[in-house]
Amino acid sequence: xxxxxxxxxxxxxxxxxxxxxxxxxxxxxxxxxxxxxxxxxxxxxxxxxxxxxxxxxxxxxxxxxxxxxxxxxxxxxxxxxxxxxxxxxxxxxxxxxxxxxxxxxxxxxxxxxxxxxxxxxxxxxxxxxxxxxxxxxxxxxxxxxxxxxxxxxxxxxxxxxxxxxxxxxxxxxxxxxxxxxxxxxxxxxxxxxxxxxxxxxxxxxxxxxxxxxxxxxxxxxxxxxxxxxxxxxxxxxxxxxxxxxxxxxxxxxxxxxxxxxxxxxxxxxxxxxxxxxxxxxxxxxxxxxxxxxxxxxxxxxxxxxxxxxxxxxxxxxxxxxxxxxxxxxxxxxxxxxxxxxxxxxxxxxxxxxxxxxxxxxxxxxxxx
Amino acid sequence: xxxxxxxxxxxxxxxxxxxxxxxxxxxxxxxxxxxxxxxxxxxxxxxxxxxxxxxxxxxxxxxxxxxxxxxxxxxxxxxxxxxxxxxxxxxxxxxxxxxxxxxxxxxxxxxxxxxxxxxxxxxxxxxxxxxxxxxxxxxxxxxxxxxxxxxxx
Numbered sequence: 001x002x003x004x005x006x007x008x009x010x011x012x013x014x015x016x017x018x019x020x021x022x023x024x025x026x027x028x029x030x031x032x033x034x035x036x037x038x039x040x041x042x043x044x045x046x047x048x049x050x051x052x053x054x055x056x057x058x059x060x061x062x063x064x065x066x067x068x069x070x071x072x073x074x075x076x077x078x079x080x081x082x083x084x085x086x087x088x089x090x091x092x093x094x095x096x097x098x099x100x101x102x103x104x105x106x107x108x109x110x111x112x113x114x115x116x117x118x119x120x121x122x123x124x125x126x127x128x129x130x131x132x133x134x135x136x137x138x139x140x141x142x143x144x145x146x147x148x149x150x151x152x153x154x155x156x157x158x159x160x161x162x163x164x165x166x167x168x169x170x171x172x173x174x175x176x177x178x179x180x181x182x183x184x185x186x187x188x189x190x191x192x193x194x195x196x197x198x199x200x201x202x203x204x205x206x207x208x209x210x211x212x213x214x215x216x217x218x219x220x221x222x223x224x225x226x227x228x229x230x231x232x233x234x235x236x237x238x239x240x241x242x243x244x245x246x247x248x249x250x251x252x253x254x255x256x257x258x259x260x261x262x263x264x265x266x267x268x269x270x271x272x273x274x275x276x277x278x279x280x281x282x283x284x285x286x287x288x289x290x291x292x293x294x295x296x297x298x299x300x301x302x303x304x305x306x307x308x309x310x311x312x313x314x315x316x317x318x319x320x321x322x323x324x325x326x327x328x329x330x331x332x333x334x335x336x337x338x339x340x341x342x343x344x345x346x347x348x349x350x351x352x353x354x355x356x357x358x359x360x361x362x363x364x365x366x367x368x
Numbered sequence: 369x370x371x372x373x374x375x376x377x378x379x380x381x382x383x384x385x386x387x388x389x390x391x392x393x394x395x396x397x398x399x400x401x402x403x404x405x406x407x408x409x410x411x412x413x414x415x416x417x418x419x420x421x422x423x424x425x426x427x428x429x430x431x432x433x434x435x436x437x438x439x440x441x442x443x444x445x446x447x448x449x450x451x452x453x454x455x456x457x458x459x460x461x462x463x464x465x466x467x468x469x470x471x472x473x474x475x476x477x478x479x480x481x482x483x484x485x486x487x488x489x490x491x492x493x494x495x496x497x498x499x500x501x502x503x504x505x506x507x508x509x510x511x512x513x514x515x516x517x518x519x520x521x
Contacts, residue, residue, distance in 0.1 A: 074387065076457040076465045097463050179385030185454075206452040206468055208388045208485075208504070251453065278437045306438050320436055342451035343467050344433055 037087075038119040041065075042126075050116060056082065057111040061228075065124065066131040068231040069170065070186035072211075073112035077186075079231075080111040087120030133228045134159065136199065141221055144284040147205045148250050149215060150190070152198060153225055160196035163189060163230035165261035166254040166338070168366065169199060172226040173214040185211040188340065188366070189230065190253035192260040199227065204250040234338070234366045236261060241334040242270040246321060246349050248277070251340030252285060254366070258338060259289075263296055272328070275303045276321030276345060280312040302328065322348045332357030339365040375400040375495070381459040382500075392459055392491070394502025404496045407509045415520030416513045422493025424516040425484055429471040444517065446474045456487050460497075464490050475515060482507065482515050 034052025039059075041048065050059050057073055057080050060066070070077035078098035088109050091099065095110045136153035144150050155161060172184040191200035206212045219225070236243075236258055243262070247255045255273060262269055277283045282305075289301040304321045308314035317324045322345075329335075329352075337353050339346055346365055353363055376399045384391035396403055411417060431442040432449030439448040452468040466487035474481040488505050491497040499506040 070454065071457070074457050075463075076455045094461060094463060097465075177385075177389075179389065181385070204452065206454070207470060208390055209452075209468075210385060210389045213389050249453070276436075306436070322436075342453055343455075344436055344449075344451045344469070348436065 034115075034117045037116050039063075039116070040119070040121045041124055042122075052116045052118065054116060055112050056084070056088075056109075056114050056116055056120070056122075059116045060111065060124075064133060065128065066133065066170070066228045066231075067111050067124075067128060068131075068186075069112060069184070070168075071112075072183045072185055075110060075113055078110065079186075081108050082111040083107050083123035084109045084114065085121040085123065087118050088114045089117070131229060131231060132161075133226065134161065134199075136225050136227060138219060138221055138223045138225050139198075141215075141219060144202060145282055147216075148284065149203050149205075151201045151203065151215065151219075151225070152191075153200070153227070155197050155199065161199065161230065162196065163193055164235035165189075165193040165257040166235040166364075167230040167232045168234075168254070169201065169227045169229035170231065171201065171203075171211065171215075172228075173211050174218075176214055176218040179210055179214070183210050184228075186231070188232075188234075188251075188254035188257070190256045192264065193257060194260070194264050200253075202250040202253040232366060234340075234364055236338075237336055237364065238262075238267060238269060240269065240336045240362070242272065242336075244325075244329055244335050244337040244353075245271060245273040246325065246337065246339045246341070246345075247273070247275055248321065248341035248345045249282070251342075251345075254340050255338065256285065259292065259299060263292070263299070269298065271299045273299070273301050274321050274324050274328075275301070276306070276341070277303065278306045280305055280308055280314055320348075321345065322352055325349055325352050329353075329356060332359070332362060335362065337363045339363070375404060375460060375497070378460050381461065387456065387459055390504050392497075392503055392505070393500035394504075394506060396500025396502060398500070400497070403498075403500055407498050408496050411509050411513070414510055414513065416509070416518055417521075418492050418496040418498075418509070420518060420521075421509065421513055421516060422489050424518060425471070425489045425492065425512075428473050428516075429469065429484075429486065429489065432471050432473070433469075442473075444476060446476060448472045458487065458490055458494075460491075460495055462494070464494070466490055473515075475517075480515060482512065 036049050037052040039048040048063050057067055067080045069080040075094045085107050092113050094113050099108055134155050136155055139154050140152045142150045168186045168188045170184045171187050172182055187201040190202045203212055203215045205216045245255045283303055292299050293301045302324055304317040304324045305314055306320050308318055337358050339349055379400055382392040428447050429449055432440055432447035434440055437450050439446050449469055449471045454468050455465040456468055458464040469486045472481055472483045498509050
């Protein structure tokens with residue numbers, strides 16, 4: 001075969017594929033260009049002109065309206081619900097598991113799943129307008145255990161935050177390594193609600209986790225970190241005499257904030273904090289809670305270690321936190337329970353609490 | 369397992385840094401459907417199915433969960449199921465949400481240990497996806513079947 005024919009054929013094919021790529025790229029831009037869309041929020045209270053094409057969650061975040069989300073828009077937490085009265089289209093299969101019949105009737109949607117493709121009419125709870133974004137400076141990053149780090153972040157000069165003890169923040173990563181895009185995850189605030197210019201988070205390394213790996217391997221003191229919040233309805237109700245607090249691992253974070261809140265506000269509640277750990281090396285903040293216990297007789301700290309080693313000389317409760325709970329809490333009467341930990345621990349503790357008379361109205365925990 | 373010939377459409381979600389840091393594909397450049405088909409052919413030839421393997425993994429994980437992070441004796445195996453806060457969605461976008469749980473099972477008779485996640489079980493049992501070659505969580509189907517002590521059918 002003549003070499004020039006081969007060259008011409010290859011050239012023609014390259015030209016055709018080049019033209020096709022241009023057509024596809026232009027078509028994509030035209031088809032996905034939803035232009036400017038109008039968002040009417042709370043019956044005309046707020047009107048926004050936004051560029052269509054992105055999820056409602058990220059579009060609103062771009063307008064500094066932050067809807068709670070723990071999973072970073074991956075449709076696994078179901079927190080980012082918003083009432084969309086018009087313009088959302090039919091319910092998507094990815095939303096179905098999270099939307100109850102009543103919510104469906106009320107036009108509730110997952111804002112991370114629906115795209116802004118035209119004008120929309122939304123209802124957003126007033127309190128979400130108070131959620132703000134903070135560009136903080138990471139003042140310190142401290143190893144609390146072999147897999148939990150404490151981040152202490154200073155808010156920008158002149159800025160302050162008001163949050164309820166127990167609430168959480170969304171923490172945004174920067175691209176790192178092979179992670180090309182920013183992601184965000186939810187972490188409970190561990191610092192005191194009375195401290196308005198700092199935020200502390202406790203972050204446990206999750207094997208393979210994008211955000212926790214970023215915190216544990218890429219983040220350095222002095223780095224700028226972006227947060228938004230505060231979010232969540234895990235906070236003190238206090239319609240009781242005693243608070244039963246239960247945590248494992250980094251679940252200690254919101255409980256620490258709650259304990260300080262009760263103490264600093266001079267509330268009369270008794271508090272018992274059951275902190276579960278598998279080994280002694282999983283324990284942290286031991287001295288601090290022992291100190292609080294000494295100073296405030298209303299507070300009792302009960303660390304439980306499932307498997308202490310002989311050389312640990314462990315003198316506290318031995319066994320799972322569920323055992324301590326079973327043996328040391330008699331009844332749910334006059335008590336509220338506040339829990340934070342892994343789903344398995346939560347399930348096991350909630351089962352015991354309900355057997356003792358606690359109800360859905362007296363048990364509080366974050367579902368992420 | 370229900371056949372879905374269009375799993376390649378989920379490739380983007382499986383890349384590194386999308387759902388999980390290391391992704392689900394490793395260095396495997398084959399289309400996702402091809403990865404699944406190749407593993408399925410291996411299993412079929414040896415008399416196993418992904419559903420049976422997934423079910424056996426789930427049984428061990430459930431036994432391990434009783435230990436709440438501690439190793440438990442589960443007959444032929446020692447099993448430890450470690451949990452983290454939060455949930456993770458399936459990259460095939462089927463609405464499944466898995467707990468962030470890692471199970472390590474050690475076969476007492478051989479000392480051989482294997483590790484998997486709850487999401488990994490779902491991927492195997494529902495999608496026949498053992499993950500791409502080089503993925504840190506890939507489990508070789510026939511090795512896994514042997515490890516689990518499954519009889520060929």
